[in-house]
Amino acid sequence: MSEKMISQAEQKALVGKVAIDSLIEKGLIFSGMKIGLGTGSTAMPAVSRLAERIKDGTLKDIKAVATSFQTSIACEELGIPVFSMNAKEIGGKLDLAIDGADEINPDKQLIKGGGAALLLEKIVAYNAKTFVIVADSSKTVPSIGTKFALPVEIIAEARTSVFAALQNLGASCTLRQGVKKAGPVITDNGNLIADIVWQTPPDAAKMESEINKIVGVVENGFFTANKPIVYVAQADGTVKEF
Ligand code: 5RP
Numbered sequence: 001m002s003e004k005m006i007s008q009a010e011q012k013a014l015v016g017k018v019a020i021d022s023l024i025e026k027g028l029i030f031s032g033m034k035i036g037l038g039t040g041s042t043a044m045p046a047v048s049r050l051a052e053r054i055k056d057g058t059l060k061d062i063k064a065v066a067t068s069f070q071t072s073i074a075c076e077e078l079g080i081p082v083f084s085m086n087a088k089e090i091g092g093k094l095d096l097a098i099d100g101a102d103e104i105n106p107d108k109q110l111i112k113g114g115g116a117a118l119l120l121e122k123i124v125a126y127n128a129k130t131f132v133i134v135a136d137s138s139k140t141v142p143s144i145g146t147k148f149a150l151p152v153e154i155i156a157e158a159r160t161s162v163f164a165a166l167q168n169l170g171a172s173c174t175l176r177q178g179v180k181k182a183g184p185v186i187t188d189n190g191n192l193i194a195d196i197v198w199q200t201p202p203d204a205a206k207m208e209s210e211i212n213k214i215v216g217v218v219e220n221g222f223f224t225a226n227k228p229i230v231y232v233a234q235a236d237g238t239v240k241e242f
Pocket of ligand 1: 039099
């Protein structure tokens with residue numbers, strides 16, 4: 001008898017739904033709350049499930065902060081009210097943030113920013129009381145920083161000096177290029193993205209702060225300070241939480 005395996009796309013769809021329902025059951029998602037909503041193909045099904053639970057009357061008076069144009073457009077289409085982090089209704093603090101990740105190590109340190117939304121994602125994640133990650137099984141790895149390139153958001157005018165400083169930290173650097181757009185990716189904040197990798201796994205917590213000391217770096221995609229609750233969909237159709 002063969003077990004039915006589900007695809008990566010099915011895992012992404014499943015984990016968002018399961019996580020939102022589980023967080024409602026645990027009382028971590030509740031009426032009247034302030035919630036940060038992430039970016040990417042795994043965060044989107046979670047946003048859709050949140051909208052369904054608003055529509056079915058389970059959740060009322062939800063105030064969302066979106067981490068990208070992608071997410072704010074989705075919220076607009078799904079009828080989820082979106083606020084700025086600075087709005088008086090939000091006051092710079094969130095009850096919970098839910099997002100995807102590119103890599104997750106066993107210490108729950110992350111690489112994020114595959115969708116170039118790391119700056120707002122980190123502002124949201126680091127100002128949330130509870131941080132939640134939803135992921136498919138390909139995202140859990142033994143160590144981070146050598147396979148999936150770490151995104152670093154940089155000021156265009158500082159590209160050359162920032163690349164030299166990143167190389168001094170032992171990393172190889174590539175400027176992220178646009179798709180269906182000539183030239184580099186321009187982030188939602190008008191900056192460039194350097195994608196960087198090491199040959200041996202770096203100390204992610206140390207590098208997160210070292211990289212941000214470079215003049216011209218806006219933010220980097222190591223997320224090590226606010227340890228998330230992680231939901232990971234498995235190929236066998238179950239979802240594991242750790
Ligand atoms: C966007 C992100 C995403 O959460 C991350 O890239 C994962 O994306 P996906 O769920 O599409 O695999 O950090 O900046």
